[in-house]
Amino acid sequence: xxxxxxxxRVSASGLDAQMKRMNTISSNIANAESQGYKRKDVxxxxxxxxxxxxxxxxxxxxxxxxxxxxxxxxxxxxxxRLVYKPDDPNANPDGYIEMPNVNPVQEMAxxxxxxxxxxxxxxxxxxATQMANKAIELGR
Amino acid sequence: xxxxxxxxxxALNQNLNLREENQNIIxxxxxxxxxxxxxxxxxxxxxxxxxxxxxxENVKLETSDHEHFGSKGAEAVQADIxxxxxxxxxxxxxxxxxxxxxxxxxxxxxLYNASIEALRKKIGMLEYGVSxxxxxx
Numbered sequence: 175x176x177x178x179x180x181x182x183r184v185s186a187s188g189l190d191a192q193m194k195r196m197n198t199i200s201s202n203i204a205n206a207e208s209q210g211y212k213r214k215d216v217x218x219x220x221x222x223x224x225x226x227x228x229x230x231x232x233x234x235x236x237x238x239x240x241x242x243x244x245x246x247x248x249x250x251x252x253x254x255r256l257v258y259k260p261d262d263p264n265a266n267p268d269g270y271i272e273m274p275n276v277n278p279v280q281e282m283a284x285x286x287x288x289x290x291x292x293x294x295x296x297x298x299x300x301x302a303t304q305m306a307n308k309a310i311e312l313g314r
Numbered sequence: 315x316x317x318x319x320x321x322x323x324x325a326l327n328q329n330l331n332l333r334e335e336n337q338n339i340i341x342x343x344x345x346x347x348x349x350x351x352x353x354x355x356x357x358x359x360x361x362x363x364x365x366x367x368x369x370x371e372n373v374k375l376e377t378s379d380h381e382h383f384g385s386k387g388a389e390a391v392q393a394d395i396x397x398x399x400x401x402x403x404x405x406x407x408x409x410x411x412x413x414x415x416x417x418x419x420x421x422x423x424x425l426y427n428a429s430i431e432a433l434r435k436k437i438g439m440l441e442y443g444v445s446x447x448x449x450x451x
Contacts, residue, residue: 177334181341188347218346220349220352236338238339238355238357238395239341242349294347294416295344295345297416298341302337308426309330311434312430312437
């Protein structure tokens with residue numbers, strides 16, 4: 175059933191997904207110099223909004239209103255950054271150590287993107303709330 | 315069917331339902347602004363609503379049988395939901411334009427509020443009528 179709660183649930187799923195994305199970005203930045211760490215990225219998938227398990231059983235799921243779900247947190251397959259540090263105990267025979275494949279500039283850009291998306295979802299929730307309140311005022 | 319509520323009220327009611335649905339679609343687009351492969355959806359009902367409210371005789375479909383396709387009035391208008399054909403695909407296959415969605419959402423919100431105001435006026439007139447012009451004193 176289409177109602178404003180559906181819109182709010184969808185926006186809330188967006189907030190949740192952006193929050194998880196923000197967490198992985200923070201983790202990437204914090205570990206930019208941690209040996210053995212690999213850059214992580216969230217995998218987002220669109221998922222139909224569902225109110226309850228009963229709705230799914232009755233196939234009452236609205237395919238057009240889609241929320242978002244973080245389905246996986248993957249490791250970036252880009253090769254690790256090799257740094258010449260022959261004194262390091264973990265250095266390979268050639269004197270190189272593997273540093274994380276994290277690019278701080280890219281993480282900063284992703285962080286801004288996550289922040290903007292988060293704000294957009296908050297605005298969507300405020301809009302739905304305002305419209306619902308307006309409808310309630312009809313009865314006053 | 316004769317109803318206490320006139321066609322204007324029923325049209326406004328359906329308009330509110332459609333705007334609510336549109337809000338859901340737009341929220342879905344905004345939530346999926348970063349989902350790879352997601353295609354922005356658009357709900358189209360404004361032209362259908364306009365056609366249904368057009369009262370000039372030359373556009374009305376005459377029906378001789380109740381099963382014929384005809385004009386059922388504004389309350390039968392349904393939103394046509396499809397993937398936005400104007401969406402520009404980014405590298406990950408996503409077609410959501412965040413700024414455009416925010417603008418669409420605001421427009422939808424303003425028009426929803428406008429319909430509510432119109433409905434409030436109509437209900438106010440009905441109230442004036444049922445209270446014999448006295449109002450609830």
